[in-house]
Amino acid sequence: MCLAVPMQVVERREFDGTAEVGGVRRQVSLMMCPEASLGDYVLVHAGYAITLIDEAEAQRTLELIEQVVGPIGGSLGESYAGDGVLQ
């Protein structure tokens, strides 16, 4: 029961705001995510933002995956760095 969608905050009011995904907007409550500002990306579940999305962490995850599987799209297994640790 976890359908949640990453959306960008495009309007900000006291307890809620408007968020957008693919050009579609919806009113979203920011009660549980008061630190969200205009332009931030939030994860929205059932009409409520439940957290900010951390872009830097997203990038880190992709890099860690690449460490484990070897360069993506390149020759697999060659520069594979052994038993990678994913955090």
Add this chain to the structure above:
Amino acid sequence: MKRFDRILLGHGAGGRLTQDLVRGLFLPTFDNPALHGLSDSALLDALPSGRPALTTDAFVVDPPVFPGGDLGYLSVCGTVNDLAVAGARPLWLTWALILEEGCEESLLRTIAEGAARAADEAGVKIVAGDTKVVPRGKGDRIYAVTTGLGVSPIERDMGDHRITPGDAVLVSGSLADHGATVMACRHGLEGRGLRSDCMPLASLADALLECGADVHSMHDPTRGGLGTLCAEVAGRAGLRITLQESSLPVRSEVKGACELLGLDPLHLASEGRLVAFVKDGDADKALACMRGHPGGREAERIGDVEERVAGRAPVALLTAIGGERPVDLLSGANLPRIC
């Protein structure tokens, strides 16, 4: 002419109020000689030679006015399109309404004008109509019921019986725009790019059928969407259809609305798109033809027809990541989910 702003039971009773409605609204809006006679049946000119094609449809869309159209426009397009994808030239429509007592006259006017506009664009005439009124609470503002009569060339042989393994599956443009727009309206989502794709397909279908490509069958992916259409066709033809996920044209706004509501674009309606099953060698010619037409600029090849394989799904979506998943008929109604 008496001014009224709400529909009353009397408007459906056949007396003076009904006359006011017919003369004051319908006749001026659907201006054509067949209606002016106001007789019980429309006596038309002789049917052009060919096979008569007849279709019927009912329209209950909520909301009745939406970005890109309205119930009136939709009702004419839907009827015209059923004829067009069957390979028939649409000629004449009937248009009957069931109105709810209390329905705003302005809404009725919008719907009637929408229907007239669609008829004009499609080159068809609305030659007969009827109006009934039900008490308040017994109907949802306006329902429309139509019949469409057209004619198909005698020698034309089109239909699912002609679909064979190797055929290309083509679509004339983006998918699910109508269904996503209507669902978005119902659930309080706004999107500037969200618009119904509702439009008459007669001229596009005609162009496609005349361009020299061997078109085996055509359908429009209305309620139930592309997924339901393909499941039905695969069932009737006894074949397997594979759809390439990365080739399916879906607008980002439609994707966004679907993500938010937990809906699948494969099961949402289009009301201005045609799906054609074309001999493989003619696919490029067919695509070029559609792309040269204002209604088919974003036409794409989206899949292929194969022999049915035991143990494999009759319709399969080949996912962008190299997976495969079966595509079925829509089950139940489209309900937004949060799971």
Add this chain to the structure above:
Amino acid sequence: MSAREDAFRDPARVAALTARLREQAGRLEREIAIMEVCGTHTHAIAEAGIRRLLPTGIRLISGPGCPVCVTPVDYLDRAVALARLPDVIVCTFGDLIRVPASETSLEHERAVGCDVRDVYSARDALRVARDNPDRRVVFLGVGFETTLPTIAAALDEAEREGIGNFQVLAGGKLIEPPLRALLSDGEVEVDAFLLPGHVSVILGSDFYRFLADEYQVPAAIAGFAPVDVLAGISELVRQIASGRPRVANLYPRVVCAGGNRLAQELMERFFEPVDTRWRGLGEIPASGLGLRQSYAHRDAGHIEVDVVRSRESPGCRCGEVLKGVIEPPECPLYEKVCVPDDPRGACMVSSEGTCAAWYRHERYAAGARA
């Protein structure tokens, strides 16, 4: 941002991960079973056709992660009874509308005149209450820890604004007790858990320490895109092979160690753990959330109403399916009688239920493994 999320669907990354999994599987000494406990994982795995990409030796089981599936029949029977009260409007997530109760469903009740409305959010239900001051609105509060805070937030808003006609029929469930129950159940053989990404947003990754510390079971918190799921599976296989179980957080872009404290506080303010029945698993102590005594006025469970004697479909084996003990085709009703258009148990009616996912996606997969 959408470009970044697309990276987690990138076919090249998926191919690299599946190649890695093949290497890893080649070195395993026996078949391993990984259980996911989130309906959204069940759905995402089926949608992306992930099972077909997995090498033999790695088996994915769906556990009791779909709150609709584990909602006991008597909850639905009570919801139906409430819907039949003339002044009540039942608001519910769409997921529940077609679930079979003992004799009927909310969909059938709506068809014969009850006021049942599907909503996308508890806030929408609150709006219905505001717009209909002389009716009682009952919101069906079903879900895990991702959803329960949103219901608590709606209750909070109702309290602040004095909207008196908004109540909740509490049916929330907690993720920890069934995990413990499964691990203590001799019938269940699970080597590792793929943990729910969005429940973890609320609870935090530290929450699951007990899996490694008390049960020595490998665990990985993963998101729902194909790359997320495959990376999670790969990490679990790695942990199993290394013999060093831990709780890996592979979704740090939204899951942090402590979770969302505000959401946790909201849940704690309005709800408290209660003993509750799980469809198929029986009663698990302190596994559900009920409204606290101080919010009794918000508790639709106090409304006096006659509820039918609850009974499940005879022959339905949802329980064993939910524990991952049998696969859907082993249930005598599956596909022969129980199908998405005529579901006999919740595993089939919810689009995330194991049986629905199997029917839609897996019944053709058997001949097509990578």
